[in-house]
Amino acid sequence: MKLSKETLITGFALFSMFFGAGNLILPPFLGKSAGNLWYWVAIGFFVTAVFIPLLGILAHAKLQGTMYDFGKKVSPSFSLIYCFVIYAISIALPAPRTASVTHEMAIAPYFSNSSSLITSSIYFGLVFIFTMNRSKILNILGKFLTPLIICILLTIIFVGIFSAPDTIASTTLKAPFVDGLLEGYQTFDAIASIVVGGVLVISMNFNPNTTFEEKKELITKAGFIAGLGLLIIYAGLIYNGVLFSSTFSESANRTEVLSSLSNQTLGNIGSAFLSVLVALACFTTAVGIITGTADYFKGINNNSQKVFTVTAIIGCFFGVIVGQFDVKYIINIALPSLMFIYPITIVLIILNVLSKKYTSAIVFKVVVGVTFLFSIPDFLGYIINPEYLSEIKNNIPFANQNLGWVLPAAFSFITANLIQLKKPVLTE
Structure with a gap:
């Protein structure tokens, strides 16, 4: 499979839009609990956090439309309701969660009295600026931000593998494969695939000289690049969580496990690296979600730029309000909606492929x-x-x-x- 510079940039951009708050904090925490049966946990996690999202991108390559096309065979009314629910969930939960994680891991450790409301306000102000310059998103993400994210992650993973304690604890999970499967829901990657996949399709439409087949090939290759990147990073973070499990406090939450892991692998400089990593990974995902939501509502309103702008403002406003809450709270309130919408999303993705x-x-x-x-x-x-x-x-x-x-x-x-x-x- 030949990989052009454009394919690599697009694949990296897609990876960065996938890789956000949950993708960082969930795998090490899962590894902490997985223990000696970590491979079953990893396989379950890969199904819902890598394989299904990759199928979502392949479905976009086949359809080359919007999220509406995923459900229109059920009925136009169903598809409209489904799209509204997905975008509402996206701007109300995973997008704000990126600001919450950024505050807890990149701001609060250095500014103990800092306000999470101020953090989320500045954060989504920058998200809005990037969203309004959406034609440049793929280039900015693919050329600059994603390579930096990957370099920092791989450094933590490889240093961890060669410096970890020898002891691996026994699993505390009753059903490792199922636990990994359901934890993959919390990444929102299946939902992200049909949201950011739409961003990818629309971004490519800015080049009128690209044919349907060329776009299909480019999206497919970019999807495999992003999927491979997610697979490697997830496996590395889960395995590091396993290797260092004996060093974590039993009561440690998801962000604390990741912070401890970075400190143990990279020393004092680990906190600084992690802060940059968290800010970049979370930010790129928030931009992808807000842009995808604004693109959709622009498309169903005669390509109105005014609708695009208003939607972006509303999305960023929700981000500011919800993003000020702590990560654990946002994860807990997300569970009911995930149990409702994720199965339908998985089925729609598979049927469209x-x-x-x-x-x-x-x-x-x-x-x-x-x-x-x-x-x-x-x-x-x-x-x-x-x-x-x-x-x-x-x-x-x-x-x-x-x-x-x-x-x-x-x-x-x-x-x-x-x-x-x-x-x-x-x-x-």
Whole structure:
């Protein structure tokens, strides 16, 4: 596979838009708990934080439209509601979380009396400036910011591998693979793939001389570059979390584990490196989310630049308000929404990657409908007493692991296609 300079820059830019707050703080913490079964945790994490997001980018390469195209086979109304929910979640949770992580790890250690509100205000002021210069985003991210992020991360990882203690603790997780799978939800990478993938498509449309096939090839290659980067960094951070697990406090939270890891690998200078890393990684993701949201609403309003600007302002305003809360609080309030929207997102991504032969409108409707239905217990489990749902969950395979939707979705996909074979008139 030939990689041109443009492909590398685009791949690096895509990686930086993926790699934000959760991508930094989740893997080492997961490694801390994974212990001797870290490889099962890593595989589960890779499924939802690397493989599914990569499929999302491949789906964008195939569709080359907007997020609306992901759900339009279900129905236009469904797709509009789905897009609104995704963008609302994106600007209300993962984007503000990047400011919160930046404050806790890059500002507060040096300015103990600093206000998180001031941090989030300055932070999203800069995000707004970058968003309004969106035509330059790929170049800025791909040429300058991403290489710096990768260099710092690889330094921490490789130094950690060769300087870690010899003892690896036993796992504290009851279901390592499932725990890794569900922790991958918190990266928001599957959602990010359909948000920032749209940014990638629209950014390429600024060059009118690029054909559909050329854009498809470029997006596909960029997706694999970003996916490979995520795989290497995640594996390294999880493994470092495992190697240094005996040195972490049992009560250490996600940001404390990452801070401790950087200090133990890079010494006193580790804090400074980590501050730069956190600020860059979080910032690039926030820019990707706000830009993607503004692009979408601009597109459904006759390409109105005014709508783009207003949406960017609203997104940054939410970022300032929610970004002042601590990271743990934002992660906790995100869980119900993730249990509701993530299964539907995963199913839509997979269906859009598969051949049209197996993904007619009827198949889309049936599979998405079944997925939505069987995701309800997982969603309700985080907002009401789980005991009220115990009888229902006990009768659904894997429901007690918050994966009750998986088998019904697969079964409905197979069943709908078998029915289609017998009734070809129902196909598109």
